[in-house]
């Protein structure tokens with residue numbers, strides 16, 4: 001008998017609320033479809049009361065996703081739970097996740113509530129949530145800094161009110177593996193009727209212990225792990241999904257009788273898709289999904305791996321869906337080969353999206369001999385994920401060299417209308433950005449400009465990430481092209497489109513979750 005550890009993915013909620021990781025509706029839907037293919041049990045799609053944009057995203061994902069539970073976050077307030085319930089209408093398997101802080105630190109300084117009052121809130125919120133759906137999760141925010149006996153009382157109230165998942169968040173990333181395991185054993189031993197609920201863990205990586213703490217919780221009885229793709233999330237991030245899943249899979253001797261339902265060969269496509277959406281690369285030495293995670297550099301290691309991979313490889317790149325970086329397509333490849341290759345990389349494109357990507361591929365194949373998987377991922381990011389555009393790139397001409405005043409002429413479609421202007425700058429990128437700023441009449445501040453080669457070789461595509469800031473909001477725009485100046489223009493325009501999208505949402509102060 002195998003015991004299932006449920007994977008609760010909060011990339012679209014806890015991950016999305018971290019700086020530089022915001023996504024628009026189209027991007028969230030694209031990622032949710034990939035999470036469904038990955039086989040996560042629960043997709044936490046957002047915090048519906050936080051903003052209209054969050055509400056709409058949860059609603060759209062709830063209506064479309066059928067292969068996973070779709071969850072909305074809510075504080076215990078009546079309006080929060082109601083909004084979550086409304087956003088989840090139409091979901092195949094809706095879940096409301098309600099939470100309140102339980103540590104004395106939070107009770108005193110944030111909630112200004114007594115312990116007894118918090119118990120009443122928990123009972124009321126869980127019952128209200130059950131009027132919208134059968135599946136209710138309760139979280140005790142800052143659980144790891146809460147009094148253990150009080151936690152037992154809180155979870156007992158939630159369980160008796162009907163919650164069937166009890167989540168123990170290490171909200172501030174403070175606990176250690178031994179302490180976490182002891183806490184789970186304490187809860188299992190002291191909550192009457194605990195066998196009717198699933199215990200869950202939600203960890204943050206402030207001390208680099210999120211994955212270790214989550215796995216310690218699993219060993220002590222947790223059967224749901226809350227996590228994110230690439231470990232994105234508040235501050236130092238959340239538990240990295242790919243690390244927990246591969247640890248459980250690679251060490252069946254340690255995690256005996258325990259398995260997740262994740263299709264591990266979708267791990268790498270999920271990681272790459274998220275990176276391309278938010279424009280945040282994974283560190284090269286990141287476990288499982290980093291660029292160097294399977295690169296054997298030392299001669300003695302290379303020799304061993306060539307003789308038998310098992311000498312230095314504890315898991316195979318194939319098991320996480322990492323394609324070998326061979327030449328994949330060229331200019332003679334047709335629609336069919338292109339579609340197949342995209343499918344292997346985890347991208348299922350249809351209709352206009354597919355046609356845009358295919359045209360972009362043909363253009364690139366004309367200019368560049370070898371099209372690698374990373375090139376295809378950039379094409380998909382470029383063609384698919386930028387549908388919500390107010391500003392659309394058309395043409396760019398740049399004059400630059402060892403003479404003063406580099407000059408850029410930029411043509412854009414703005415709200416569908418063609419616009420064109422010429423500007424000069426201290427360098428070609430400066431000239432391009434000035435021309436775009438003039439055309440779009442925007443007032444953002446350039447925080448960071450970063451260029452990377454996507455693949456090796458002189459004809460490699462350039463990938464540019466541009467960080468802009470306006471009114472306290474930071475966004476990252478992303479552009480790829482074999483001409484790094486065109487990539488720069490596209491990245492800048494992508495960032496401006498993201499800022500426009502945020503302005504449209506009319507956000508006030510957004511509450512944040514566990």
Ligand code: MN
Pocket residue numbers: 014169171202204234513514
């Ligand atoms: Mn969190």
